[in-house]
Amino acid sequence: MTVLLQIGRRPPGPAASALPAPAAPPTGHPDLRVFRSAHGAHLFLADGSRVYDLPDERTAARLERWATAPDGALDELARELGLPLWERPPRIDGTPAEVPPLASLSLNVMQACNLSCGHCYADEGRFGGSARAMPRATAFAAVDRLLAEAAPGADVVVGFMGGEPLLARELVHQVVAYAERAGAATGHPVRFALTTNLTVLRPEDARLFAAHPFTVTVSLDGDRAGHDALRRAPGGGSAYDRLRAGLALLERHGRPRHLAARVSVTPHTGRLLDVLEHGIGLGFDEVGFAAVVSAPDPGYEITADTFGGFLAQMVECGERALAELSAGRRYPFGNFETALHQLHRGTHRPYPCGAGAGYLSAAADGGLYACHRLVGDPEFAMGSLAEGPDRAARERLLAQRHVDRAEPCRSCWARYLCGGGCHHEVTRRGRPGCDYIRGWLAFCLRAYVELCEAAPGYFRAPADQAGPVGAAGRREQS
Ligand code: SF4
Numbered sequence: 481m482t483v484l485l486q487i488g489r490r491p492p493g494p495a496a497s498a499l500p501a502p503a504a505p506p507t508g509h510p511d512l513r514v515f516r517s518a519h520g521a522h523l524f525l526a527d528g529s530r531v532y533d534l535p536d537e538r539t540a541a542r543l544e545r546w547a548t549a550p551d552g553a554l555d556e557l558a559r560e561l562g563l564p565l566w567e568r569p570p571r572i573d574g575t576p577a578e579v580p581p582l583a584s585l586s587l588n589v590m591q592a593c594n595l596s597c598g599h600c601y602a603d604e605g606r607f608g609g610s611a612r613a614m615p616r617a618t619a620f621a622a623v624d625r626l627l628a629e630a631a632p633g634a635d636v637v638v639g640f641m642g643g644e645p646l647l648a649r650e651l652v653h654q655v656v657a658y659a660e661r662a663g664a665a666t667g668h669p670v671r672f673a674l675t676t677n678l679t680v681l682r683p684e685d686a687r688l689f690a691a692h693p694f695t696v697t698v699s700l701d702g703d704r705a706g707h708d709a710l711r712r713a714p715g716g717g718s719a720y721d722r723l724r725a726g727l728a729l730l731e732r733h734g735r736p737r738h739l740a741a742r743v744s745v746t747p748h749t750g751r752l753l754d755v756l757e758h759g760i761g762l763g764f765d766e767v768g769f770a771a772v773v774s775a776p777d778p779g780y781e782i783t784a785d786t787f788g789g790f791l792a793q794m795v796e797c798g799e800r801a802l803a804e805l806s807a808g809r810r811y812p813f814g815n816f817e818t819a820l821h822q823l824h825r826g827t828h829r830p831y832p833c834g835a836g837a838g839y840l841s842a843a844a845d846g847g848l849y850a851c852h853r854l855v856g857d858p859e860f861a862m863g864s865l866a867e868g869p870d871r872a873a874r875e876r877l878l879a880q881r882h883v884d885r886a887e888p889c890r891s892c893w894a895r896y897l898c899g900g901g902c903h904h905e906v907t908r909r910g911r912p913g914c915d916y917i918r919g920w921l922a923f924c925l926r927a928y929v930e931l932c933e934a935a936p937g938y939f940r941a942p943a944d945q946a947g948p949v950g951a952a953g954r955r956e957q958s
């Protein structure tokens with residue numbers, strides 16, 4: 481479960497807040513956590529992300545005492561309480577994952593942007609370099625490389641990133657046509673993903689999104705005032721008005737299969753619940769938040785001191801989602817629904833994401849990197865389109881970044897849900913948001929149990945069947 485914050489580029493300088501922040505030390509036992517809901521006491525086991533109902537408060541209190549000050553082996557405690565607390569061998573140990581076949585490749589088709597946003601991690605798309613567009617031959621070579629590196633017959637995803645990828649409109653259209661032809665010839669169904677500010681959308685783009693299996697993610701930072709305060713359009717004008725015009729074009733000419741909004745949260749963002757409901761009201765299939773942790777202007781950063789307020793606002797949104805979903809009404813709060821479905825599937829993993837494993841990103845110059853946020857960073861260079869992915873570099877990344885090998889993650893109960901934090905964020909800023917991450921996941925655990933009781937059919941909905949399935953069973957009776 482990637483609990484994504486957002487990192488920006490900062491100009492060189494001595495700002496103290498640019499230094500990696502020490503992570504808050506985890507509290508409690510690394511392997512289990514007792515929590516309570518409106519339906520009693522429950523047990524979360526990190527191994528397999530399993531959730532159990534506990535029979536009574538006495539058992540819960542005994543487990544909490546043991547978790548704080550173990551007075552014997554876990555096996556003995558399990559026998560004493562008659563609980564299935566441990567599985568041998570554990571589902572995850574410190575063994576690095578094998579490098580998997582490539583499943584997804586993002587193309588940085590336009591390393592430039594038409595907006596100028598103070599909180600942008602990508603330095604307006606340039607990633608610290610000069611603005612540049614990806615040549616067509618490079619983009620086609622990226623598609624060929626993805627298909628060559630994929631498992632036989634597997635679905636693949638081609639992503640379009642920027643800057644603003646629709647500034648390279650012609651190339652995006654050409655790549656979609658090429659990838660579908662090449663995918664059909666090699667036996668790979670191809671899906672597409674594109675992240676955009678939606679300000680330069682044209683009718684032909686909307687028709688492209690509707691005609692092919694696209695997920696489109698739109699950067700939305702609030703209502704008109706909130707969005708325009710963060711997203712400055714050169715020459716004036718309202719970026720929000722242009723975004724709304726883009727949404728109208730999507731309604732008129734064709735809507736993508738999945739249309740998501742992603743909100744970058746800064747200290748200037750208004751009440752998150754208002755922003756969430758504004759996004760839902762605009763018709764997005766999903767609205768999600770990511771805190772900005774480092775920005776070119778530190779005034780846009782959520783700091784260790786302000787994460788508490790961010791958590792409180794996230795929980796307020798989560799409570800609203802819980803109430804609405806419990807009543808059988810749709811409420812597409814992306815962070816919440818993603819977390820609950822991952823808990824339901826028993827998702828557990830030793831990495832925050834597929835970066836450097838099944839996912840790579842191609843720069844405009846043909847270099848391969850672990851992900852789109854790490855373009856240009858030599859520490860995360862993963863080969864080139866010409867030479868292919870660097871297997872040794874990917875193996876090194878998977879060995880170094882295993883959550884059971886990281887401090888203080890190895891003693892954190894949330895480690896197999898969190899995965900140790902986004903590589904980009906951890907490298908630049910350390911782990912300033914750990915208390916937030918654990919607080920959010922603790923809330924989601926309670927909400928998961930309460931939603932299971934209120935609306936058990938929710939987890940049989942189609943969203944439950946989509947995407948990769950982690951492992952393990954669901955909430956179990958002890
Ligand atoms: S696993 Fe996540 S929440 Fe836990 S210490 Fe590591 S980064 Fe922080």
Ligand code: SF4
Nearest residue numbers: 833835851853902903
């Ligand atoms: S490393 Fe890249 S893919 Fe992974 S969570 Fe961070 S931004 Fe996302």
